[in-house]
Amino acid sequence: MSTDEHLDPIPDSFILQPPVFHPVIPYGTTIFGGLYAGKMVTLQGVVPLHARRFQVDFQCGCCLHPQPDVAFRFSPRFYTVKPHVICNTHQGGLWQKEIRWPGVALQRGDSFLILFLFENEEVKVSVNGQHFLHYRYRLPLSRVDTLDISGDILVKAVGFLNINPFLLYSPRLEVPCSRALPRGLWPGQVIVVRGLVLKEPKDFTLSLKDGTTHVPVTLRASFTDRTLAWVSSWGRKKLISAPFLFHPQRFFEVLLLCQEGGLKLALNGQGLGATSLDQKALEQLRELRISGNVHLYCVHC
The missing domain is CATH 2.60.120.200 (Jelly Rolls)
Structure with missing residues (x-):
């Protein structure tokens, strides 16, 4: 056995996907290596003064017709008296029961930094450094390979960070x-x-x-x-x-x-x-x- 065979290979997931700056909305991109527990996606931007809503979809595929399954939708709404966030899953052409999260720390005209941290059974979301919500998966995380951003939002940067369990060892x-x-x-x-x-x-x-x-x-x-x-x-x-x-x-x-x-x-x-x-x-x-x-x-x- 050669010396090289004793070395642990670096997992593909250890490689960072390059950040994207100032993408044109609507924007969609492949998530290198897909999603798995320990991966983080960051979104930095501004809520326009005229904003009604925007959505961040973590999808299973990128086709337009038929609409792909969406494992997790994060959708802030600003057209009501109190802004709130709707989370949901789309499967087989149908949206499932939505979950409403009140009190999001986002207003029209605000800058923001949103972090999506994917764990074994749920995704955790923080807004401007404060934990905001957690959402249990309704579809296998391993199916997700596409990020799609649409609606009333100005995006400055999208980042992909691998907080990989292999790193601990x-x-x-x-x-x-x-x-x-x-x-x-x-x-x-x-x-x-x-x-x-x-x-x-x-x-x-x-x-x-x-x-x-x-x-x-x-x-x-x-x-x-x-x-x-x-x-x-x-x-x-x-x-x-x-x-x-x-x-x-x-x-x-x-x-x-x-x-x-x-x-x-x-x-x-x-x-x-x-x-x-x-x-x-x-x-x-x-x-x-x-x-x-x-x-x-x-x-x-």
């Missing part, structure tokens, strides 16, 4: 962790960092160093004041204006995409803007260093 990397960048960074190169935040975290940093140990740029998350910021080599801090998506005992995924003029950041599938760095400085970077109160499972440069 993956070997952890020592923290602080260092990875060499022999050729520096070039447009199109992606840095991926996956891990788990510890129970009582204080901070988490990703630093990019050049060959002289100079640190041109650092991404720093502070759990004390719940801020995420770019920190330059001369100590200047630029706060990232976005929801703080790092949480104790939760998995996270950071993507840094190198592009002309800087680095583009995505966290848990949500795009969080970019920081400026000229091409010469990017090419001179030689080391990625990660520190803080996290367990690391994957660092890819």
